[in-house]
Amino acid sequence: MPSYTPPRSSQPPTGVPFELSLSTHPSTPHHRSSLTPVSFLLRAALITPRKLAIDHPERGYGFTYEQWATRCLSLAFAILSVPGFKAGDRVAVISPNAPLIADAHWGIPAVGGIITPINIRNTPKEVAYVLEHSGSTIILCDHEFTHLLPEANGKVKVVVSKDSGGQDKNDEYEHFLDQGWQAWQRAQQAELDKFKSRTKPSAEPKTGWKLLNAPLDEEAAIALCYTSGTTGRPKGVLTNHRGAYLSAISNAFEANITADSRYLWVLPMFHACGWTFPWAVTAALGTHHTIRKVDNTVIWDALRNHGVTHYCGAPTVQIGLVNHPDAKKLDHKVNVAVAASAPTANLLAKMEGLNLHPVHVYGLTETYGPFTRRYFEPEWAKLDVDARARMMARQGHAYLTSDEVRVVRTDSSTTSTEDLIDVERNGKETGEIVIRGNMTMLGYYNDPSATSKAVMKGWFHTGDLAVRHPGGEIQILDRGKDIIISGGENISSLMVEQELAAHGDVLECCVIARAHEKWGERGHAFVVLTEQSKGKKGKEFIEELRKHCKGRMSGFAVPEWFEIVEELPKTSTGKVQKNVLRARFASKL
Template identity: 50%
Template sequence: MSNFVPTAASIPPKDVKLRLQEIPNLPPNLHPLNPLVFLLRAAQIYPQKVALIHSDVIHPVVYNFGVWAQRIQNLAYALIKFGIKPGDRVGVIAPNCPLIADAHHGVLAARAIVTPINTRLKPSEVEYIIEHSSCSLLLVDHECVHLVKSTKVPVIVSNDTGLADDPYEVFLSDGRVFSGERGWPGLSAEADENAGAVLCYTSGTTGRPKGVLTTLRGSYLAAIANAFEGQMNRHSTYLWILPMFHAAGWTFPWANVFSFATQITLRTVNYTHIWRHFLHSGVTHYCAAPTVQIGIVNGPQAKKPPQDITAIIAGAAPTAHLIAKLEETGIRPVHVYGLTETYGPFTRNFEQESWSNLSLQERARLMARQGHAFATAEEVRVVHATEGDGDEPLRDVPRDGKTVGEIVTRGNIVMKEYFRDPEATRKAFAGGSFHSGDLAVWHPDGAVAIMDRSKDIIISGGENASSLAIEQELSSHPHVLEVSVVARSHIKWGERPMAFVVLHPQHVSKWRNRQSAFEKELKEHAKQRLPGFACPEWVEIRSELPKTSTGKILKTKLRNVVSKL
């Protein structure tokens, strides 16, 4: 990688001006918030600092902030030359690599809306998103071309080489020529901070995916919050394990740049590569779901890194066993919570000094809470379920840690709307707040704790059992690596829990061909920790659990399995 030389078009001029065209008639005490300015600031203050490393590929590349800013400027001009207008959608289909990292800045610089598309979707699903979003252009990694074979939308392919003859590099070079060396001052700044920035599509597990439109202002503030809550700075090195196509990488494409952090991109979740970077690349931060974290701490290369690492965890609450393994490995877990509709995380579990004297199990229960709102977010609330059309005022549940309600929030870190779906937007914003669909309790200290998604609650004999609470207790069994619990029909109780379990590799041989014996042991373990209606009626050992591309367990597939039993 030391021999890598950026293309000639990537080298900025000596007199580079890192300032967008001024917006006329703005008062002196105001500038519209836009995360693009983080890049210009970084290139001005630390032009020679390494910004982006892409090393685990045939053609590795490395760009400092000065060079990277020039490349993003080239992308903006290339998009404008192509005919992209303000508000147009530019689709991006790529794993974590320079292309998608560029797009999160370059598309905004062209005043367009970046539309990242999940690379693990089927061609028909990708086709729907392209059609629904009305993308004007697609930036596509060479491994994803099969997903767009039937589209009529123009496609720019990246071979992920960084070489001058790469089609994507040619596109950037043409942008540089088109710019006429007008530079950043030749690009118009967006005057409306509430203009669309990103259009992300939800997973669509219960129907067609929804397009979540977020704004420049929200992206700016969410990125600052993530940088602050993650305690990132210019000495930080962020490893891209979380896909950037997932909720715009939880705004870390901008949070990293705001922090002047170095970013390392990984095309796939490869535990050998991850541990090599942990041990030899000075990684200080990364984001991943608990299932990915489990793979990390159980990797054969796992050992304490020479530097402190912060693991930002979302997607599910970390179990006591996982917390212990992370801490033993020298990785500090930070539990956050959010949705695509909230720019990724908008709450954090803020650990208290008093917790240090607690047992691991007690501390894990507290760390599993979703906690309090981020620095730039409005307060997170738990409210009683609305009735009728949902337009009545929202009523907070008591802060007793027992009464179940729905998590709602409003303010800076909430989407603008569901794209082209006013009815879904109206329902989501009923009562003047965004409704998450997550059921939770509110504790006396103001921390919220999710009990379940509304569809995951198990109603057994009239009692509500939280599948998440059951999973937390079952995962405390020392032989359980992963577990997921869903409802299964029961002739007497209506529903009862069924547990799907993945065993720790070192314990698989003990229970081989002894499914019933393990089921009996796990049920006894559960009886000591759970009320009878919450204890699993059935237990099935599996080699793996079905998961989304971002590592979340797909309970929909497990429900399909259960429905046939």
Template identity: 50%
Template structure:
């Protein structure tokens, strides 16, 4: 895409003429191989399309944009600045910022490990991650500087997000440029070990202390290529950053987009006004977002038929068939993927099938709502009967492909984490049976597609029957007046547990039920009875103004269970 406004980069960001985009290669590297590293993507992009717009940051006081050549120079400057600051191979560099495209490349160029931290965590949670990760340097956006502990003993570099001289971050990059003595890329050592750490991403911690998921350069490289291929991102694509880059390293899309030569638009917050402005006016072709964000998009007052198709890549929670069909009506192409932080984000996709063309939109959306099959560069996804935790060297048994028998999703291969950082016992449990155990319960359909039923902790056991909270939510969400719904177990004197539904009403219909919540609850229960077995029908329904969520849109059922426990 073309540059949307006039902007002059800092002098340190201007590359010298005749740049050679080649790192100092490790000695004795075999001629027929090279260590995989996602840094290669930006070097290749700068060499092939130096003047193409790579990054645009428009909805701020000081908008900026960078071509691939200029962005690559800034990445190089950052790498040298980190080395000058004492960062050594394997050190952790923490980033506390809404988006950090420079850091995703510059940190690994310095052979360090990127540790992106959720900006919406409490200061005590940030302090825990900084301590547990052993962060050796912190890059922090000015808006989140208060999250850095006052007694921190490592260097802290603040960015004012201006891209102009006088910004402490820009001064840090300029120091890196001076320190390089114009040795350019050849003055930086290439990492010889493709299994060296690339990122250290901490899980959301919804069930206790967050765990540090250590990924590798090889896994990041292969996962990024897979995401670019599965999303059909290419040189003509424009990717809008709605998903925050601190979430599972942005599902590897910071590297996917550079691999594909795509332009990227970054936002500081999930602002639906800005999002729709870019959908309608900036030629956006791709974005990622959790279902709760997608719900906000389709229900925004600006929502209308799109001027061009946009791939809406959905993950983070199971989308309802209703959400998928509503996205399609506006011209979005839903791409439903599934994964975890431990799998670099997505590793399965729900693939369109030729026979779906003859199905109704509702029927097609129900099939698309499944988690599907393993995608490019991943090994197969399996659903197995979970072995006992104390079983030695268990032989994993797959569930029958009947779409009914519930088991646990497991996988192995290229895009599975290296380990839980400094937690060998958690790593052992996660890899028990020679596969990564997701903790997600699912069924396998006759066509080989996986459908998640629930997290193991979210299954509702009612009268001896297992009820999937996700399956219940899928059906309740089909009520035309429901904007969003979440279901958890509540104790019952006769049945042990029964489902309780927390519902946000659609704004267009909320006034109809004002002061008549009891009538809506009755209507919702009738809706459920027509679609669910008796043990899965919600015994209780509560209308709420909002649902507790993580910053990436996952509903915090732990909070809902705390509310229910007091009832």
């Protein structure tokens, strides 16, 4: 970006070498270093200093890796300069996918702070709860979301960003960074003066990033991410430096991100720290391409004209993209991580036709984002798109740095057996997905009761019901609360949705349990039609949908009711809010 000149807070030093490593605590043994994802940025700035690290074309600015490392060090010292700040304090970030929240993933943990990203689609009341529960003492807020801020409180430092990159002289965030830069210069000069006044030989003075220490304990908390709270108050998921480091390595590896990759920020960085991709892309020396909101026109421009190679998003995002007027086959392959649910056969065919190649991943906020994926098998090449979609729908195997995922009998979690008992690998016996190890949260913040309910016998219980196939891969049948129990038969709402979505007129669908006088429960299907099929709402069409389902599932699994709707309620990350649909239906009773 030749027309853009970064502010001094983002320009690497010229008078002295720019030190790009953290200091090690004297008590750290020679054979060990604390794992922290902060090291990825410093390594990238050392190896590829002039490579574009983050590009923000909507606002006309971006930074090379050495500029970004400078900027994040300025942010680190700015945070350190806030009166009363200490390691372990929570720093909240209210921002869309802009450099502000990307900066925060480095500057906050670099000084021992805990980044607390907040969902910008929450209400002021919900945001107030998270801020109070987390006890955040600093808030970094984008200018478009100041309406989410609580009333002024002298105990909390609020910094508002105009997302100008320094081009607006009245940008408060840029002033904050400059104050940090000045504090850094003072600390560095004090080190240099001490070195000059020495009376005997001594070690070189600490400059640049050497002024900060790597975490003494890699188990120290790095992030506090709140769940969606669809069934009650959101819970704060606490994760650590070690887990973030290893999860980022896994995501870079599993997504095949390299130094030639350009990652498009469609997935919100506020969602589980963007599944650790802020750290993963940097670890691979790739480039971040940021856009402030999910705008399909902007996304297609990025895909066509900016060399984007990777992005993540739920099926609802893909549906919008493949049906957009700008959708045309790309001249290069784009790797797409799809979560929340697997792409249907119709969606898979459309994506592949546009050179968008999905990989199905599965995870939770409690697991740093995805921790399993469906690995491609050569035999799939011989299958038609419907059969391939069925194979892809499985959640697969654990990531590189994760322990093996298990599916265990639900009663073994609470019985007196010494360990959990795995289900048979027959693709039939249902159990609960559990996980432990590197890619699992520390626990729920200030909520030991919720933590003890989720972590039993040394394993985190996800609440997702699944089977395990002979090949070892897992496949989710449903969330425990979403299973439909009809006449003693368990019906997977996900299975019904997958089969119903295979109908050519169906764009999206969702199935929930509805009380039934005879069977206890039956399925109620909410269906969104494709643009070409709008208007098909009569009894004949409903019977057509019913007949379609009867040919693909047991009779008791066929929804009793079909309701055509304009759209499905969703969370900020594209998950269908079944609780909202249940409430909507309940209000009709």
